[in-house]
Amino acid sequence: MNAVRPVDRMRRVRSAIMTTLTGLCTLLAVGILLIILSYIAYRGIGSLNFRFLVDSPRPVGEGGGIGNAILGSVVLLALSSAFGLPLGISVGIYLSEVGKGRFTSAVRFIVDTLTGIPSIVTGVFVYAILVLPMKHFSAFAGGVALALIMIPIVARTTEEMLKLVPHSLREGALALGAPQWRVTLGVVLPAAASGIATGAMLAIARVSGETAPLLFTAFGSRFFNYYLDQPIASLTVQIYNYAISPYDEWHAQAWAATLVLMTLILGINIIVRFLTRKRF
Amino acid sequence: MVVPSKHSDWRRVLSPTGNTGDAIFRGLMFLVGLLMVSVVIAMVIALASDSMLSIRAFGFGFLKSSHWNPIMGQFGALPFIYGTIVSSLIALLISVPFSLGIAVFLVEQAPHYIARPIGFLVELLAAIPSVVYGLWGIFILAPFLRVHVEPPLARVFGWLPLFQGPITGIGLLTGGIILAIMITPIISAVVRDVLTAVPGSQREAALALGATKWEMIRVVLVNGAPGIAGAVILGLGRALGETMAVTMVIGNRPEISLSLFAPSYTIASAIANEFTEATTDLYLSALVELGLILFLVTFIVNAIARILVWNVIRKTGGVARAA
Numbered sequence: 001m002n003a004v005r006p007v008d009r010m011r012r013v014r015s016a017i018m019t020t021l022t023g024l025c026t027l028l029a030v031g032i033l034l035i036i037l038s039y040i041a042y043r044g045i046g047s048l049n050f051r052f053l054v055d056s057p058r059p060v061g062e063g064g065g066i067g068n069a070i071l072g073s074v075v076l077l078a079l080s081s082a083f084g085l086p087l088g089i090s091v092g093i094y095l096s097e098v099g100k101g102r103f104t105s106a107v108r109f110i111v112d113t114l115t116g117i118p119s120i121v122t123g124v125f126v127y128a129i130l131v132l133p134m135k136h137f138s139a140f141a142g143g144v145a146l147a148l149i150m151i152p153i154v155a156r157t158t159e160e161m162l163k164l165v166p167h168s169l170r171e172g173a174l175a176l177g178a179p180q181w182r183v184t185l186g187v188v189l190p191a192a193a194s195g196i197a198t199g200a201m202l203a204i205a206r207v208s209g210e211t212a213p214l215l216f217t218a219f220g221s222r223f224f225n226y227y228l229d230q231p232i233a234s235l236t237v238q239i240y241n242y243a244i245s246p247y248d249e250w251h252a253q254a255w256a257a258t259l260v261l262m263t264l265i266l267g268i269n270i271i272v273r274f275l276t277r278k279r280f
Numbered sequence: 281m282v283v284p285s286k287h288s289d290w291r292r293v294l295s296p297t298g299n300t301g302d303a304i305f306r307g308l309m310f311l312v313g314l315l316m317v318s319v320v321i322a323m324v325i326a327l328a329s330d331s332m333l334s335i336r337a338f339g340f341g342f343l344k345s346s347h348w349n350p351i352m353g354q355f356g357a358l359p360f361i362y363g364t365i366v367s368s369l370i371a372l373l374i375s376v377p378f379s380l381g382i383a384v385f386l387v388e389q390a391p392h393y394i395a396r397p398i399g400f401l402v403e404l405l406a407a408i409p410s411v412v413y414g415l416w417g418i419f420i421l422a423p424f425l426r427v428h429v430e431p432p433l434a435r436v437f438g439w440l441p442l443f444q445g446p447i448t449g450i451g452l453l454t455g456g457i458i459l460a461i462m463i464t465p466i467i468s469a470v471v472r473d474v475l476t477a478v479p480g481s482q483r484e485a486a487l488a489l490g491a492t493k494w495e496m497i498r499v500v501l502v503n504g505a506p507g508i509a510g511a512v513i514l515g516l517g518r519a520l521g522e523t524m525a526v527t528m529v530i531g532n533r534p535e536i537s538l539s540l541f542a543p544s545y546t547i548a549s550a551i552a553n554e555f556t557e558a559t560t561d562l563y564l565s566a567l568v569e570l571g572l573i574l575f576l577v578t579f580i581v582n583a584i585a586r587i588l589v590w591n592v593i594r595k596t597g598g599v600a601r602a603a
Contacts, residue, residue: 011492011494011495012492014492014494015492015493015494015495018494018497019385019389019493019494019497021381022381022382022384022385023385023389024381025377025378025380025381025382025385026381026385026386026390026398029378029382029401029402029405029464029465030401030402032405032461033401033402033404033405036413036416039416039420040412087312087315090308090312091312091315091316093309094309094312094313095313097309098305098306098309098310099309099310099313103313106317107313107316107317109583109586110316110317110320111316112582112586113320113579113582113583113586114316114319114320116514116517116518116521116578116579116581116585117323117521117575117578117579117582118521118522118523118548118574118575118578119521119523120521120523120548120551120552120571120574121323121327121521121571121574121575121578123551124551124555124567124568125322125323125326125571127555128326128327128330128568129322129326132330148319152316155316179299179301179302180299180302180305180306181299181301181304181306182301184305205407206407209407209408209410209411209412210409210410211409211410211523211524212410212523212524212548212552215552215555215556216555216556236409236411236524239411239412239415240411240414240524240528243411243414243415243528244418244528251419254415255415258412258415261409261412262408262412265407265408265409266404269404269407273400
């Protein structure tokens with residue numbers, strides 16, 4: 001056996017150092033995640049109780065809660081899902097099953113690029129087309145803004161899931177004499193339904209954390225609101241307003257509201273992960 | 281025999297089989313696709329028409345002036361453009377090496393049973409909302425930087441103008457670091473896809489020639505370089521438009537200062553912070569113009585990134601993850 005040349009030893013040492021560094025990078029990222037999550041749990045749990053979850057905000061010193069913000073977030077998510085999911089899934093069907101050629105590539109490109117448009121710009125856009133003509137902020141405008149963010153995400157996951165459906169399924173159905181629309185809606189779509197559903201859940205989780213597009217569409221409110229043409233509160237805007245306020249009590253409430261929001265978002269993410277563990 | 285009607289012509293065009301249901305179905309789906317294109321066009325038109333007042337008043341001077349004084353009716357976007365670019369560059373500078381390290385570790389080194397759960401945890405960083413990062417930034421990161429990071433930086437590199445001035449914990453550096461944490465999961469996820477798409481034969485060839493593990497990884501990185509560039513640009517696009525977290529830690533002062541410790545302002549945070557306070561039409565119009573600038577820049581940046589990433593990943597038949 002020849003002795004290891006010094007230059008080769010250097011190469012090995014360098015390899016060992018670099019491969020350790022990559023591990024440390026990963027460790028740091030996971031560490032930051034755990035620090036953030038555990039701190040939210042630690043700060044949030046103190047102010048969390050039943051009253052806090054159902055009460056509406058009160059002046060400093062009188063407690064108050066986030067009941068109206070939770071309801072507002074639910075309303076906004078329901079609105080955006082009602083607009084965004086059918087449209088997003090349709091765009092996905094178009095991209096995977098119907099469209100061919102250049103125009104389809106252009107649509108795919110635009111949908112992909114839309115996922116990268118800052119959500120604050122979506123907010124300004126919806127302000128220009130809905131809030132200005134209607135002359136006031138509204139839950140409806142907030143729902144539309146969130147839907148615009150949802151559509152490209154849902155469209156792309158739907159397209160991916162539809163492409164995973166084996167071609168033999170389409171051919172079989174076509175050979176039995178079914179027209180294309182029945183093949184797509186009756187055979188291909190149900191085959192991909194679970195994947196599309198998980199994609200939809202992830203999209204809902206994503207928009208439930210959006211704040212910027214709501215600032216000047218849904219605007220926020222300190223009361224329970226049951227009208228879609230009126231401003232409405234949301235968890236995220238409430239967290240923002242409390243975080244930048246000068247009061248310790250509101251800071252504590254911001255952490256508690258964050259704990260509620262993060263429970264929802266992490267819950268969805270973990271459930272989706274659990275459901276799709278075989279596929280990835 | 282189907283009796284030919286005057287409708288059969290357009291039906292043929294849409295559906296070769298002549299099935300009415302198919303024609304309607306395809307027509308509807310086409311309309312939905314068209315709707316996506318028109319949304320983008322509508323965005324440009326709406327933003328441009330609402331910022332016309334400001335464009336007429338200031339022209340290109342809007343981009344060059346550093347005076348932002350709503351009371352005096354002076355609107356110049358330069359401080360915001362500067363803050364946006366510098367905070368994004370800080371974010372990239374920190375995030376890119378880390379993201380590459382994470383992606384390399386997960387794709388090239390870690391066994392499957394480790395790579396999967398750890399990869400999931402890293403991706404969870406992207407699931408944390410911007411406003412939550414902001415909250416954490418105000419109460420944890422900013423005080424930590426003020427006490428433990430910025431004083432040593434000022435002591436060692438204080439001769440550079442970058443690290444001079446009063447230390448508050450709120451400013452460009454804090455904004456950049458928050459952004460770095462936020463874009464790391466996005467860049468590393470795309471780099472993972474890119475590295476996975478590099479053919480195994482490249483690795484085998486490198487190892488067969490006697491390369492060490494790290495030398496093999498470098499071969500893989502070079503192979504995926506265009507895709508990695510795309511991932512970095514994608515991260516840049518995200519950093520440029522990130523709003524809430526930055527608004528909460530950057531200080532929101534429209535001034536250009538060389539110091540990274542100084543408070544600054546970004547395009548996105550200016551819109552978030554001042555939009556509902558805009559009292560005059562010109563003020564609002566100037567803010568919408570900021571939105572238009574942000575839209576155009578991020579659209580172009582994202583388009584470039586998508587093209588780069590698509591070209592790498594498409595070769596192996598994969599589809600880019602929606603980041």
